[in-house]
Amino acid sequence: MGLLVEGKWTDQWYDTKSTGGKFERSESQFRNWVTADGAPGPSGEGGFAAEAGRYHLYVSYACPWAHRTLIFRKLKGLDDLIGISAVHPDMLRDGWTFDTDDKGATGDRLHGLSFLRDIYTKADPVYSGRVTVPTLWDKKRETIVSNESAEIIRMFNSAFDDLTGNSRDYYPEEKREEIDAVNARVYDTLNNGVYKSGFATTQDAYEAAVGPLFDTLDWLEGRLSKTRYVVGDEITEADWRLFTTLIRFDPVYHVHFKCSRSRIVDYPNLWAYTRDLYQQPGVAETVNMEHIVRHYYYSHDTINPHRIVPVVQRRDLDAPHGRG
Structure with missing residues (x-):
């Protein structure tokens, strides 16, 4: 890099x-x-x-x-x-x-x-x-x-x-304030938080990042116990910004970036929600798990100097999610 x-x-x-x-x-x-x-x-x-x-x-x-x-x-x-x-x-x-x-x-x-x-x-x-x-x-x-x-x-x-002719709006005017607030927390502590944990080079810096990261996962788990998506019952931009971190979390961030307190599969709502988003039409085509696993473990020699790419557990993302 x-x-x-x-x-x-x-x-x-x-x-x-x-x-x-x-x-x-x-x-x-x-x-x-x-x-x-x-x-x-x-x-x-x-x-x-x-x-x-x-x-x-x-x-x-x-x-x-x-x-x-x-x-x-x-x-x-x-x-x-x-x-x-x-x-x-x-x-x-x-x-x-x-x-x-x-x-x-x-x-x-x-x-x-x-x-x-x-x-x-x-x-x-x-x-x-x-x-x-x-x-x-x-x-x-x-x-x-x-x-x-x-x-x-x-x-x-x-x-x-x-x-x-596709007018589906993932950033509707009436929800923008809430979407922006969710995005701000998720970006700082989770989307970027996994990198702040994984690339930290002191114990203090790592702990300062990983604590808020899991606080945010706990917060999201609570939100998703009440609504199907993070900002109500319709998919918004906030869900897709979150999804790309969740889909990588268990195979990569949990181990490689030392975000190891819990896995996404350990959160019933977050795990079902991740499958719900993955199963939306066309989304699975955008997920290349081979590239995801290979890139992180092989590219970051400051974290994984021998570039050993692990055999990761593949979970059934097509299993029923029960969030309809």
Whole structure:
């Protein structure tokens, strides 16, 4: 896992010495928005109108942030409008690569480049920062629209509705305040909390992260004892942002990131809820458990220096969930 410094690749892991052992995630830097008419969004510049075939999405099937965008692409009927390229699951000294010697890794279908970092320097030859997925590329302007998953899913939620006729809204106006509140807690303590636990390099930093993580799982278990989904009885954005962490928790985070107090299967409501979301039409197609397990255990040599990929227990995600 490296980064670009003024367009030059550097193999450099996160600096936790300067933060007292804490993992701190970098902010995404490309923050433009695709809108129905190309008007500016909440950040960045305008000129990115929703058009069929104009945009290309770079993803990793292993990455929970990229997984969000794959789910929204599927749910909102964008498969024929937005193409995808999937990186190789191994993220080593060269970062994300377009090697194709693994089932599901597609190569760069758009430019034929070798590394995801090449997409970033194509957009900005002197870019400095992490090279991350998802990355939404604009073929017309030859640049990156956004590399912020939380914003890409909101673009997918509404910007293309006139083209697809799919008006299903996962961020309805009347629920936005509650969705945002749930998202804020889940992001800080769970979505990112698993990384803060796993990448911590001191005991204090680890315990400061893992405690709130399980407090949030307990809180979610309680919420789901009262409603089918986390913000009422209809699926919202908050559920999909949560799902991509839950589906990875038992096979990866529980062991690899030392989030070991409990498993998702130990929470009756959370486990049934995870199966409920997995069984929504099209969602199972976005889950590549081989890439998920391979990526984490093989790529993070600071945690698993011998790169031993464990044989993990596969649970029946198609079992009846009983949450109808």
